[in-house]
Amino acid sequence: MIYFDHAATTPVRSEVLEAMLPFFSEKFGNASSVYKLAQVNKKALDDARAKVATILGAQPNEIYFTSGGTEANNWALKGMAEALRKQGNHLITTKIEHHAVLRTCQYLEKQGFEVTYLDVDENGLITPEQVEKALKKETILISIMYANNEIGTIMPVAEIGKIARTHGVIFHTDAVQAVGQLPIDVNRDQIDLLSLSGHKFYGPKGTGALYVRRGLPLPSLLHGGGQERGRRGGTENVPGIVGLATALELAYQDLDIKTAKIQALRDYMIDGIYQRIPHCRLNGDRTQRLPNNVNFSFAFVEGESLLLLLDLEGIAASSGSACTSGSLDPSHVLLALGLPHELAHGSLRLTLGENNTREEVDLLLEKLPLFVQRMRDMSPLYEDYLKQNS
Amino acid sequence: MIYFDHAATTPVRSEVLEAMLPFFSEKFGNASSVYKLAQVNKKALDDARAKVATILGAQPNEIYFTSGGTEANNWALKGMAEALRKQGNHLITTKIEHHAVLRTCQYLEKQGFEVTYLDVDENGLITPEQVEKALKKETILISIMYANNEIGTIMPVAEIGKIARTHGVIFHTDAVQAVGQLPIDVNRDQIDLLSLSGHKFYGPKGTGALYVRRGLPLPSLLHGGGQERGRRGGTENVPGIVGLATALELAYQDLDIKTAKIQALRDYMIDGIYQRIPHCRLNGDRTQRLPNNVNFSFAFVEGESLLLLLDLEGIAASSGSACTSGSLDPSHVLLALGLPHELAHGSLRLTLGENNTREEVDLLLEKLPLFVQRMRDMSPLYEDYLKQNS
Amino acid sequence: MYSEKVLNCFMNPQNVGEIQDADGVGTVGNPRCGDIMKIYLKIEDNIIRDAKFKTFGCGAAVATSTMLTQMIQGKSIDDALQITNQDVAKALDGLPPVKMHCSCLAEEALKAALWDYAQKNQLTIEGLEPPKSVAEEEHEEIAE
Amino acid sequence: MYSEKVLNCFMNPQNVGEIQDADGVGTVGNPRCGDIMKIYLKIEDNIIRDAKFKTFGCGAAVATSTMLTQMIQGKSIDDALQITNQDVAKALDGLPPVKMHCSCLAEEALKAALWDYAQKNQLTIEGLEPPKSVAEEEHEEIAE
Ligand SMILES: Cc1ncc(COP(=O)(O)O)c(C=O)c1O
Ligand SMILES: Cc1ncc(COP(=O)(O)O)c(C=O)c1O
Secondary structure, X not given: OEEOEOOOOOOOOHHHHHHHOHHHHOOOOOOOOOOHHHHHHHHHHHHHHHHHHHHHOOOHHHEEXXXXXXXXXXXXXXXXXXXXXXXXXXXXXEOOOOHHHHHHHHHHHHOOOXXXXXXXXXXXXXXXXXXXXXXXXXXXXXXXXXXXOOOOEEOOHHHHHHHHHHOOXXXXXXXXXXXXXXXXXXXXXXXXXXXXXXXXXXXXXXXXXXXXXXXXOOOOOOOOOOHHHHOOOOOOOHHHHHHHHHHHXXXXXXXXXXXXXXXXXXXXXXXXXXXXXXXXXXXXOOXXXXXXXXXXXXXXXXXXXXXXXXXXXXXXXXXXXXXXXXXXXXXXXXXXXXXXXXXXXXXXXXXXXXXXXXHHHHHHHHHXXXXXXXXXXXXXXXXXXXXXXX | OEEOEOOOOOOOOHHHHHHHOHHHHOOOOOOOOOOHHHHHHHHHHHHHHHHHXXXXXXXXXXXXXXXXXXXXXXXXXHHHHHHHOOOOOEEEEEOOOOHHHHHHHHHHHHOOOEEEEEOOOOOOOOOHHHHHHHOOOOEEEEEOOOEOOOOOEEOOHHHHHHHHHHOOOEEEEEOOOOEOOEOOOOOOOOOOEEEEEHHHOOOOXXXXXXXXXXXXXXXXXXXXXXXXXXXXXXXXXXXXXXXXXXHHHHHOOOHXXXXXXXXXHHHHHHHHHHHHOOOEEEOOOOOOEOOOEEEEEEOOOOHHHHXXXXXXXXXXXXXXXXXXXXOOOOOHHHHHOOOOHHHHHOEEEEEOOOOOOHHHHHHHHHHHHHHHHHHHHOOHHHHHHHHHOO | OOOHHHHHHHHOOOOXXXXXXXXXXXXXXXXXXXXXXXXXXEEEOOEEEEEEEEEEOOHHHHHHHHHHHHHHOOOEHHHHHHOOHHHHHHHOOOOOHHHHHHHHHHHHHHHHHHHXXXXXXXXXXXXXXXXXXXXXXXXXXXXX | OOOHHHXXXXXXXXXXXXXXXXXXXXXXXXXXXXXEEEEEEEEEOOEEEEEEEEEEOOHHHHHHHHHHHHHHOOOEHHHHHHOOHHHXXXXXXXXXXXXXXXXXXXXHHHHHHHHHHHHHOOOOOOOOOOOOOOOOOOOOOOOO
């Protein structure tokens, strides 16, 4: 099996699983209990929190563990909106956020908030000036993703952070795709809230964290016991949290070397596809791009059919984002780039991981042109195109 | 180590961990992806959902996986309140709910809802009549726990369900402590929403589920991708969900036999404590009680000091509930029983599990009287008592 | 998520192609929904002698196109019109719920092709209504 | 969560008990907060000759009682008054944040006992204020 879908999820690294294992059945105590059994767990939690904080350039007491990126995003947006409602009701985000942000914004609109969804250019980028222009005196929150999950575009986060700080507006970033791949520093980038998700960097599913700058009045999203310093109820998922922190630490070990390798493979793949397949388009900026992301649209061809052909050849990839592949809507991200519907339906996302090899990419480059041609031969759109151009 | 704190959390059963393991690193796909790798995960999810449904007497499409009991409770209460706001703004609950329900109710009060907190009697029970009396035409939701986490009292759920149904009011029950110990049937008991949590029945932490009767208009709490039939965003925690379902199934294997054993041990412990220690009180109803729960107040003695002494002897127990043990407040549950503050502070909860033995209980019965006496000898309250009665 | 039969029909599609002197051609769907199906029919003596298709779409769309064109070969027009989308889906051992619309598309494409045949030959075919939109959408120009 | 020292003072408490003919007795805390501390002092020539305690409370309360009574033995009243709750906590290698109030209780109990001594002997002790409430709360009757 060749796995080119690391943006959807990643396998748990063996060192990570090993770090988690003792906490399932042996050191299983409730981290909030007083007895010794539980102190091991409390310590494991503290260590994990410290590790995550270090990686982000934050303080341990600014890290809150959640059940994933989705909860972190929901919490940041709904929480700040609730807390700052008296100061204003306007939020700024982009058209290409993950659904965990977009649908939360839509929910907030129903609660009386006004949301500006910034347009992106044809490469999936926004400019800091767009953010500045969108600011109003009612603006209470800017939520702009660090890097896009479909097309890999990296947003100008530091500049946005600066604008937000200058205007006294809170800045949240969904860094679910960036964390583990890009060096992050919440102070350098003047980020006030940051979401991350464990399973995107070889950690366990169902784990995540929200960085909350000290002093921010973020109310709870999950009310309950006094866990997470009273801000997030629920018995702590100790094995999961230990796994997340271990995975995060490992992700940033030799990051430069890993990035160089993956990026070279990415560029090899992009060049190879361009050379071998006519009528195609790389989606997302060529350079402001995650090191592991390749996303192409192939004219006249629908994306899922390519996925199926690749799958039958043992190659796992995706079209649009994993969580919407059950739906029939074309990617809102690709539509936001200005792509016509056929192309928005015809995209293929290939996201690389540490263990992918050149041989695997070579196999893809051998098969993909055949598959695209095969689907084109079946396509009434291609037929039309050939007739018009003959 | 003797572990008498199964109400706080339980170790993951070895069969459960075994069932989970393949899904971390090997079958790690995103359950929402289209390729084959992910189909294994989708099937694992479907199987898990079917298992949970069977145990509860529900349909698979009525089960939604969450990150724990806290999320399930928050979702049920906030979701139904939001959905039914136009019909009314009144909720009914009890004074002895878990904080995940109580604090959510307090949050809803701030949002303009009115909440009736029913009193309990000195044994921690409410009567169906109390519920019926509390109903108003604005009542939209009754949320009453199946069994209490501190004192083990089992509420008259079936009767409450009947009243709710008769009056067309939605009925939610926090069954986090009941599931795994008591036979549950959402149809028999006319329950509309039911919360459960994996780590209370030898499943993994950070997993839970909400049963939602078909047709209920429950909006999302976590907005995001289309997971859980569009109602709960977030990449599915496949290993966790598989673990939860496996643990649940195992919990209900030979339940009668296990219950008989644990209950006998519980009664042995209760009788032993009563025989050996004067000035003590069993908290919670003697018969309408979870098979594994023992909760005593010892006059003149503060609870944490007993915990410490037990801990130093290798016996893990709790005082109040685990999640609030970091706080200084006396148990709201014990106060609701009408206990004076000294007794509310002096409680010891011992909750049994499948693997506890009579020898372990014997050791407790040997040590506990000494420890209680030791603390009494140090207590100014005991001094006063002796003086008054000499 | 797909049955073996669907995968099989997708991997080994039958009747792909054009019929140059088709007696009826029907195109349904639009790029917005991600599926376009075009069916060509050769009809003689009220009998469908040949059927071919071109499809832009997902695996289910290709599979239903294959299945439908196979099912109608050699059938009379009246018999072909009896075939419902359910029949096509059933012949494929079922389709995932989100893909059921592909089978509808196939049924509609057939009807559109028969309507085209009827129009060209000024016939009235019992029970056949004009298709809601015969490729009413403009296909946006596709850039490289 | 507790330091070794706290655990040690809890497990091996020193100076537990009453002083029958105490020169000063102070009780602070109340059952609502879960801690009651009672300190007995034997004072001669302005020197604390003996100190004992009874405490209803958590591990930290017992440990701070032990530590405080040890620290003040043999000290002059003035020196004893210099001891702050921070000193007691420090001598225990620290206390968890939620337990810091136990050390305050110890400081207050000492002051209450000294106040009682001053009252009984009609003395004025520099810097000593009347305790906010000497066991002002009624202890509810404890039923079996
Ligand atoms: C009755 C009850 N409800 C809810 C919860 C919360 O469950 P969790 O900690 O899994 O979120 C618990 C346990 O902590 C509980 O005992
Ligand atoms: C950019 C982005 N945000 C949020 C999420 C949601 O994370 P999770 O599925 O862990 O809840 C994802 C991935 O699914 C993502 O790619």
